[in-house]
Amino acid sequence: MKVIAQRLTLGLAALLMAPTAGLASEDIADQYPQSELYSKPVEVIPHVFSAIGATAPPTYENAGHNNNLSFIVTSEGVVVINAGASDALAAAVHQEIRNVTDQPVVLVINENGQGHAMLGNGYWRDQGVDVLAHVDATAEVRENGDFILQRMQAYNKDRAGQTRIEPANLSFEDRYDLALGGVEIQVLHLGPAHDPGDTQVWLPQWGMMIAGDIAFHERMLPIFEHTCTSCWIDTWQERFEAYAPTYVIPGHGHPTNMDQVRRYTLDYLLDLRGKIGTHIEEGGDLASAYYVDQSRWEGLDTFEELATKNAGRVFEEMEWE
Incomplete structure (x- = not known):
């Protein structure tokens, strides 16, 4: 076990010391121009690979690869986390898998119902691969899938290909367990x-959490109209922290550890809610809430796109708490 732990630590350290790893920026151009992927998959720890997406909004230039597309290689098959934002991205991930193993893909997991998690489902289903998602994520795809697809087609143009809406054919509510090639894989909500339906993949033997969008790193997280930030904080503090993973692949940003994702996720949510709470107590309104001080976070990618929107949405949430 000590030797395995050393291998894991050295593998992650090598990744974080790579030339582009510690310097995520939304201004970095495509790192893998020969592929539809924004970056080539790296082996984060032995047997766990991730193609790290751009820390930027989805664009034609990054082909919508602005999240992390991961896969676990075992002696009995491969499990993929996130189908990708198009059939072309799904096919590109599949090719990378073939480059490292002869084992077939046996399961694809959608980390939620967003486009970059599920728009590649059609490609995988055409390969005969099962797709698993939380029931709430599947409901989101069924309700808003056409709009999500149209939004991707608008920025991705010809790179959208023949992508179609294909909901997951398998679902779970709280937890889905599988053992593959001696690897225990826990799919969690x-x-x-x-x-809706945010999903985490826990590999207890290796202390690895493929966290999905509960955890962000290097870029500002977006708060949607339907996001409950107080619920997010509760889920983090009451359940996510309990796993105490050694290694974390966040939904966005480079693989790292709990201290880093806590800083850029939980600490940000607590800070923004604290600022908005004070603003409300002092009689502030929505118009001025957009400009509460978020300068602590201005070094994060997507700050300019998201900071004021996030403040407004948290005000609307907290106004009625």
């Missing part, structure tokens, strides 16, 4: 967080 720890509670409400960023988006």
